[in-house]
Amino acid sequence: MSPTPDTTAAENGGSFDPQQAAALLEQTTQQARRELEPYPPWLLAIRGLGALVVYGGIWLSVLGQHPYAHPTVVAVPGAIAFGIVNTVATFAVANRATAGVTGRTRLRASEIVISLALWIGVFAVMGVLIATGVSDSLTYGLYPACVPLIAAGLPWAAIMAGRADWRRCAQALAIAVVGIAGLFAGPAGAWLVAGVGICLVLVGTAAIVARRQRA
Amino acid sequence: MPDDGLDPLIHVPTRLKIVATLAALPEGDALSFTRLQDMLGLTPGNLIIQLRKLEEADYISSEKTRNGSVSLTTVVLTTRGRTALDSYRQALRDLLGGL
Numbered sequence: 001m002s003p004t005p006d007t008t009a010a011e012n013g014g015s016f017d018p019q020q021a022a023a024l025l026e027q028t029t030q031q032a033r034r035e036l037e038p039y040p041p042w043l044l045a046i047r048g049l050g051a052l053v054v055y056g057g058i059w060l061s062v063l064g065q066h067p068y069a070h071p072t073v074v075a076v077p078g079a080i081a082f083g084i085v086n087t088v089a090t091f092a093v094a095n096r097a098t099a100g101v102t103g104r105t106r107l108r109a110s111e112i113v114i115s116l117a118l119w120i121g122v123f124a125v126m127g128v129l130i131a132t133g134v135s136d137s138l139t140y141g142l143y144p145a146c147v148p149l150i151a152a153g154l155p156w157a158a159i160m161a162g163r164a165d166w167r168r169c170a171q172a173l174a175i176a177v178v179g180i181a182g183l184f185a186g187p188a189g190a191w192l193v194a195g196v197g198i199c200l201v202l203v204g205t206a207a208i209v210a211r212r213q214r215a
Numbered sequence: 216m217p218d219d220g221l222d223p224l225i226h227v228p229t230r231l232k233i234v235a236t237l238a239a240l241p242e243g244d245a246l247s248f249t250r251l252q253d254m255l256g257l258t259p260g261n262l263i264i265q266l267r268k269l270e271e272a273d274y275i276s277s278e279k280t281r282n283g284s285v286s287l288t289t290v291v292l293t294t295r296g297r298t299a300l301d302s303y304r305q306a307l308r309d310l311l312g313g314l
Contacts, residue, residue, distance in 0.1 A: 016228060018221065018310045025304065028232045032239035035254060100250025102289055103243050165241070 033213045036101065038094035041206035041213070047086055048202030054082045055145070055195025059188060062141070068187040070140035104163045111159050115152075122151045141187025145194045149179030167208065174201045220306035222299055224272050229257065229265050234300050237275065237292035245278070245289035266290060274299055 034040070058079060061072040071079075098105055125147075129139040153176025160169035178197030182190035225231055232255055237246060252262050269275045274296030279288045292300075 016226065018219070018307055021221070021226060021228075021231060022307045022311055024228060024231055025235050025307070028235040029239060032236040032254065036239050100247035100253075101240065102245045102247075103241070103291075105241055105244050163241075 030213055036097055037209060037213065038097045038105065039090070039205075039209070040093065040097070041210040043089065043093055044202045044206035044209065047090070048199040048206065050082055050086065051202065052195045052199035054079050055191050055198065058145075059191035059195065062188045062191065065188065068137040068141055070136055071191075104165075107159075114155060118151050118155055119148075122148050137187035142183055142190050145187075145190035146179040146182040149182070149194060149198070150176050153177075153179060167205075171201060171205050219310060220302075221310075222303050222306075224268065224274065225299060225303045227265075229255075229261065230269060231303075233262075233265055233269065234274065234292065234296060237290065238297060238300050240292070242294075242297065243291065245291040248277075248288040248290060251290060269296065272296075272299075 054075075058071045058075045061075040062068060062070070126139065126143060129143060153172045153174075157169050157172035157176065160166075160172055175198065178194060178201065181197065182193040185193045225234055233251070236251065236254055240246060248259075248262070248266075252259060255262070257265075266275060266277065270277060272295075273293055275290055276293055277288055277290045279286055281287075
């Protein structure tokens, strides 16, 4: 942060006029909001655009399939790599921003365990779908494109509602809605709906956060 | 309160920065002493003096916890402190005709 004006002079009735105070208050508030924001706008925007590229790539890889089979082997590693990088980067940035912060901003151990269990459950169910020979359009289309969004969005919305964090609650609900909308778009269209939907939600949230930080 | 309506306890650069930084957290969240010191670039001694003054006015509260040999001091802006900052911000707006 910028150097602080001479506090001793100010306490002794020195010069700290209202204009200086207003500028310092605005600058400090904006800087603190930026430093303490666990999900900064630039990261949200990159994640949104990354999701558009990855889901869009999968959509292109399945576009011409009649009947629907599965995403090509070229698209899948990219999606997995994006998922890993996305998760690691998000946790790393959030951890750094919330270092030294205690209270509702920090995730509780139980919330992390529940989220992890849900993710493992999502992939376990997919394994069951494969093992039981359910149609490819569900196993490799609708389910992986949409269900993870619903499984991530709804619990996250509940956690944020419990903390009265309505902005993040709305964001999580929007992700779940994208997943639900994808279910109606068919196995190929689901990937496109998911990619565009996630991108819109994350880039929109980035704009809201950036605006709040400047307010 | 002086004629200009600016709370003299907050109308000091260092304390204004402390209160504004703590107010950037969601209500009820606390910040560790070391992170606050790091964000504001203050010496521990200076920060302790300013925090003490704010705590005496019930604008902040601090809590010291001990985990083995490591002690952690956290600072939180109280509801009274948040209200005081809101009033201070409004007084600045009134004085300057919009912040």
